[in-house]
Amino acid sequence: MGTLENKTALVTGSSRGIGRATALRLAAEGAVVAVHYASNGTAAKETLVAIESAGGKGFLVQAELGVPGDVDTLVTALTAGLVEHTGEARLDILVNNAGIMGGVKPEDLTGEIFDRLMAVNAKAPLFLTLKVLEFMPDGGRIVNIGTGLLRYANPEEIAYSMSKGALDQTSLHLARLLGPRNITVNTVSPGVTNNGTPIFEVPEAREFMANMTAFKRIGEPEDIADVVAFLASNDARWITGTFVDASGGTLLGG
Template sequence: MGNLTGKTALVTGASRGIGRAVAERLAGDGALVAVHYATSAQAAARVASGIKERGGSAFTVQAALGVPGDVDTLFTGLETGLKEHNDGRMELDILVNNAGIMGGSAPEETTPEQFDRLVAVNAKAPFFVIQRALRAMPDGGRIVNISSGLTRFANPQEIAYAMTKSAVEMLALHYAKHLGPRGITVNSVAPGITRNSNPIFDQPQVVEQLAALSVFNRVGEPSDVADVVAFLASDEARWITGAFIDSSGGTLAN
């Protein structure tokens, strides 16, 4: 603990689920965390206040992603928060691109509008968030993109979603080479079935079926993924970049 003391981090989509767990873990390791949210202001505020209650540092940042002006809105809020909470230091050491939306439509029912929305939020936004973040990121920074096990595990209901997550993995591969001279690492973390607010996780029989997909015979917890992200954000992961990290609990081994 404390290995990120003095570092700053931005976690997109941090008001719930994996993003929340990542924000809490990075703050627990000493980072000042910007908790991004799109619409859930109260949920994000609870994440930030919980971090502070445990002795960490955090503030919230609002921005709807996948719409015109999204990156400007996000980084204006980030810069305001850093000025207030970071003694004037404006550098961003860690970026976690976690925010995303799923499709949930059969391929023959997916509309062009739905497809465009998935691309805008899941692929376009991370690209331009990274582009803007690099202005403020010092050498030796860390970028972690949350992908999905669905880039390796077929689910026809999520073809468009999986396509966008494959794009996120390409961000890591190609940016890793581009940013290598600056010592900035860029990696992808691919969760499997992870417990969230979806009502299906309140159904024991469904959870049992989902758990069977993992070699550990359980569904993932957000903290399982957050621990992997925290490692990649640390100095211990300095020799890992451009990597695809399977964080699916062995689902991809089945």
């Protein structure tokens, strides 16, 4: 039996990258996984097919985040899927992975861009978490995917980093609130991680990014998924309110 047998999980933004790897990893441990996506249904279906091909169980949930009614739309689809596939609306594990980056020079940053980043990366995870707590049993697990940019600077991602900083604070304060229910809340922060974009196919870029890490290689989504799976397991029952640096020792120096 896997470490998450008889558990249910929602991984937001699990059509690709870290989200897909996390969904696959949790399903491999026995969880029934809700594969959430915003618009790329084809990619989300590929995630689900991969889960099922490996003998796991899951279902698709579609909802765009950062728009009015986003959480209600997601939760309605989630609870319906949980009842259909498990017989009850119970969520044991929530992974707030979905997010968008800025890539905007400070002088080009607008209020609209800032508001969009905060809406998707901070507001949606907070209110989604508060909503699913209504049907998360004691002993549940909440994992927020942050960023290594909370520990080192990139001026073109100042607004993105602010939004992820807000998400990290969500972990800290909810961990205190939910401790009496034995629900843990933690932040996992990746560094340079291969998300399948073209830049990772450029040899010079790969070498530059690899040299930023202590291990002299680029992180893979599975590196992060394994950390999330640990935090979602019973083995991590005494860890909460923690910032977990999963950057491969990015920018340690040397």
